[in-house]
Amino acid sequence: MIDLRAARADPGPVRAALARKGAADAFDRLLEADVRWRALVPRVDELRAKTKLKGKPTPEQLDELQAVKSELRAAEDALATVEAERDALALRVPNPPHDEVPDGASEDDARELRRVGEPPELAEPRDHLELGRFEMERAARMSGARFGYWVGDTARLALALYRLALDRLSAKGFVTVLPPVLVREAALVGTGAFPSDEANVYELPEDDLYLAGTAEIPVASLHAGEILPVDELPLRYVAFSTCFRREAGAAGRDTRGMIRVHQFNKVEQFSLTPPEQSWDELELLLQNTEELVHDLDLPYRVVVLPAGDMSSASAKTYDVEVWFPSQGRYRETASISNTTDFQARRLQIRFRGQHGPEPVHMLNGTAVVDRMALAILENFQGDVPAALLPYGAPERVIVRSP
RNA sequence: GGAGAAGUGGCCGAGUGGUUGAAGGCGGCGCCCUGCUAAGGCGUUAGGUGGGGUAAUCCCUGCCUCGAGGGUUCGAAUCCCUCCUUCUCCGCCA
Numbered sequence: 274m275i276d277l278r279a280a281r282a283d284p285g286p287v288r289a290a291l292a293r294k295g296a297a298d299a300f301d302r303l304l305e306a307d308v309r310w311r312a313l314v315p316r317v318d319e320l321r322a323k324t325k326l327k328g329k330p331t332p333e334q335l336d337e338l339q340a341v342k343s344e345l346r347a348a349e350d351a352l353a354t355v356e357a358e359r360d361a362l363a364l365r366v367p368n369p370p371h372d373e374v375p376d377g378a379s380e381d382d383a384r385e386l387r388r389v390g391e392p393p394e395l396a397e398p399r400d401h402l403e404l405g406r407f408e409m410e411r412a413a414r415m416s417g418a419r420f421g422y423w424v425g426d427t428a429r430l431a432l433a434l435y436r437l438a439l440d441r442l443s444a445k446g447f448v449t450v451l452p453p454v455l456v457r458e459a460a461l462v463g464t465g466a467f468p469s470d471e472a473n474v475y476e477l478p479e480d481d482l483y484l485a486g487t488a489e490i491p492v493a494s495l496h497a498g499e500i501l502p503v504d505e506l507p508l509r510y511v512a513f514s515t516c517f518r519r520e521a522g523a524a525g526r527d528t529r530g531m532i533r534v535h536q537f538n539k540v541e542q543f544s545l546t547p548p549e550q551s552w553d554e555l556e557l558l559l560q561n562t563e564e565l566v567h568d569l570d571l572p573y574r575v576v577v578l579p580a581g582d583m584s585s586a587s588a589k590t591y592d593v594e595v596w597f598p599s600q601g602r603y604r605e606t607a608s609i610s611n612t613t614d615f616q617a618r619r620l621q622i623r624f625r626g627q628h629g630p631e632p633v634h635m636l637n638g639t640a641v642v643d644r645m646a647l648a649i650l651e652n653f654q655g656d657v658p659a660a661l662l663p664y665g666a667p668e669r670v671i672v673r674s675p
Numbered sequence: 676g677g678a679g680a681a682g683u684g685g686c687c688g689a690g691u692g693g694u695u696g697a698a699g700g701c702g703g704c705g706c707c708c709u710g711c712u713a714a715g716g717c718g719u720u721a722g723g724u725g726g727g728g729u730a731a732u733c734c735c736u737g738c739c740u741c742g743a744g745g746g747u748u749c750g751a752a753u754c755c756c757u758c759c760u761u762c763u764c765c766g767c768c769a
Contacts, residue, residue, distance in 0.1 A: 278724090314725050318738045324749075338749045457759095500685065500722085502703095623722095625685080625703090628732065630722075 378581025400599035465586030609638030
């Protein structure tokens with residue numbers, strides 16, 4: 274949710290920023306509905322004021338009140354209609370991108386910040402399907418395409434990866450969370466996943482519940498509706514969860530292997546900060562992710578996503594992309610975003626500032642994800658980085674059958 | 676799944692149809708008092724939103740909000756309905 278009052282006071286810059294996300298039109302329609310809404314408010318307020326009495330009315334007053342009331346009903350209905358239109362439009366306006374975010378809407382428009390580590394020289398790299406045990410055909414017979422079992426050493430590698438990330442972040446003061454992954458619609462609206470990315474969310478209509486595509490969804494709602502004491506900020510969490518995505522619109526992409534599946538596990542960082550601290554916090558979350566990838570000896574690069582390729586909630590997103598030898602390119606394995614006050618407005622998470630309650634800023638970022646375990650398999654062709662050995666990973670992933 | 680009770684401001688907690696957006700307490704903030712500390716005194720302190728004024732972090736003013744949404748009534752925190760949540764008991768269960 275954008276700051277509507279600020280936007281109508283000075284719409285120019287907001288509109289220009291939103292145009293970079295392709296949302297200038299949505300913004301215009303919102304402002305137009307807002308104008309109509311504000312035009313109706315004074316009349317309704319005036320009629321409501323007329324209905325207020327301090328004691329029992331006289332018979333003459335009663336007659337007058339009846340007349341006012343029917344007029345008021347009509348005015349309130351009109352207001353409610355316009356208000357619903359305005360609110361629906363407001364949900365469709367994304368968070369304006371930060372000035373440093375590049376233009377463009379495709380992956381190719383991302384701005385590369387740096388490359389760290391050297392891709393390995395491999396004559397004939399085997400891919401993760403050969404190096405790990407995923408049982409994709411058996412999974413497909415059970416659950417369909419884009420599912421896989423992690424079995425044996427392969428599973429232990431993944432578990433060690435999660436434990437490494439959870440331990441590291443816990444040591445940095447992030448509070449560990451195991452959240453619910455079945456959530457109501459409000460949690461998805463609150464993070465901006467609805468209505469912008471509705472098609473990618475699994476729904477359980479019998480129970481009015483949805484499967485969260487990331488721990489960001491339930492963790493963002495942890496403090497929904499609260500006014501937080503300022504001395505408790507920043508609040509930092511690290512959550513482990515299974516993530517579910519329909520991958521609608523990804524037909525034909527990454528059809529081979531475990532790169533893009535409907536269900537995966539992720540360790541996610543999440544911060545709530547005062548507004549003036551959120552850009553430093555974004556760098557901190559990125560640094561945490563880079564440390565993990567670096568300590569896993571994975572070659573990677575960092576990019577800034579272009580305005581049109583970010584989520585609706587994000588003002589600026591860094592992706593950490595790890596080298597995949599079987600594909601000969603870097604692939605996204607982490608996404609770190611500052612949603613500024615966008616989610617905080619929707620979820621009404623505030624802190625008590627100098628001049629009353631203000632929305633906090635909220636940030637989320639991948640720490641580690643299953644896809645990194647695939648990269649580990651491919652970059653070291655089955656050998657396991659030393660950092661994972663204390664967490665129960667095998668020194669070398671051996672695939673046994675059946 | 677069945678039966679019952681309850682949801683009020685940052686927190687606790689009064690309030691069963693009309694000067695109640697809401698007593699009192701705690702916490703917070705300001706001032707005073709006291710070598711320091713502790714204690715004490717006085718005052719202040721819900722959120723949202725529309726409009727107006729100003730150099731303004733400010734002031735004036737309208738409206739909405741007592742879990743959410745509907746309804747009854749001239750008038751609802753208070754009565755009715757639906758939903759959500761919490762607690763107690765029973766049943767089931769990793």
